[in-house]
Amino acid sequence: MNLSTAGGFEQDCWNRIGVRGDRSCGQLEQYVHCRNCPAYAQAAQRTLQVPVEPSYRESWAEQLRRPKPCPQVGDASALLFRIGGEWLALPSGLALSVAPLGPVHRLPHRERPGLLGVVNIGGRLAPAIALGPLLGIGAESPPAVEGRHVFGRLLVIAAGAHSCALPVTELHGIVRYDRGALATPAQPWAAQLDGVLAHDGVHAGLLNGALLARRIGELLR
Known part of the structure; x- marks a missing residue:
């Protein structure tokens, strides 16, 4: 099966002919749901492999370098x-x-x-x-709070x-x-x-x- 054409993941086939579309994809009979289809999995891998900006990596590195605050637990x-x-x-x-x-x-x-x-x-x-x-x-009481019993x-x-x-x-x-x-x-x-x-x-x-x-x-x- 040619994943680049079968299911058409390049064009978000799951939104057009898959479970979010008109369900006309011939692969649904075999895989039941788009998330089980190799085309869907390959599209996810391609998304995860998209390069990120250096500033994005630096921002997360800075956050991960910060020491975690000590939890405030009463004694x-x-x-x-x-x-x-x-x-x-x-x-x-x-x-x-x-x-x-x-x-x-x-x-x-x-x-x-x-x-x-x-x-x-x-x-x-x-x-x-x-x-x-x-x-x-x-013996004085505070004013009543509306909606509170x-x-x-x-x-x-x-x-x-x-x-x-x-x-x-x-x-x-x-x-x-x-x-x-x-x-x-x-x-x-x-x-x-x-x-x-x-x-x-x-x-x-x-x-x-x-x-x-x-x-x-x-x-x-």
């Missing part, structure tokens, strides 16, 4: 959530589970700021702690010897961060933070797990 992880209008982060190792909001039962004679009562989590009672009053965070959750955490449920306005999820990239907090209650981490436009105060466990332990005495 720690935290769970991001929002209380009122304040974004916070908790070391992910302290997060036990997430549960839907449920009724909180008040405890008689236990009127302390931050202690809401007890709540049923999977058949077990856990103290319900409001972080806002405990940390001194205001926010659902409150109960964040169950380990605080020393206790496990407790924290009602949160919004739960973002677990993110990785670089400890060396934490910013200095400017919040009035900054003494309870290890720093501020940034993620997708959110700046969250990273809670010190040991200090938080101490505050909750004092509240539950």
Whole structure:
């Protein structure tokens, strides 16, 4: 078979008489599709052998000589959530589970700021702690974002010897961060933070797990 005439690859036969044309090519009966035809393969080889400009080679050589940037991988992880209008982060190792909001039962004679009562989590009672009053965070909420639905959750955490449920306005999820990239907090209650981490436009105060466990332990005495 003469490939220069059979199939007519010189004139893009696949677009005229092949599968992209009127399908009148006699080779289709044997090869079914143009990509299986030797004429098509030879045309591809001719395309790859077209000389390139020296500037094109130099441009790619310059790009390939550049060292690859080191991937930015965080050395720690935290769970991001929002209380009122304040974004916070908790070391992910302290997060036990997430549960839907449920009724909180008040405890008689236990009127302390931050202690809401007890709540049923999977058949077990856990103290319900409001972080806002405990940390001194205001109760204001940011303006609602159109088209975005926010659902409150109960964040169950380990605080020393206790496990407790924290009602949160919004739960973002677990993110990785670089400890060396934490910013200095400017919040009035900054003494309870290890720093501020940034993620997708959110700046969250990273809670010190040991200090938080101490505050909750004092509240539950």
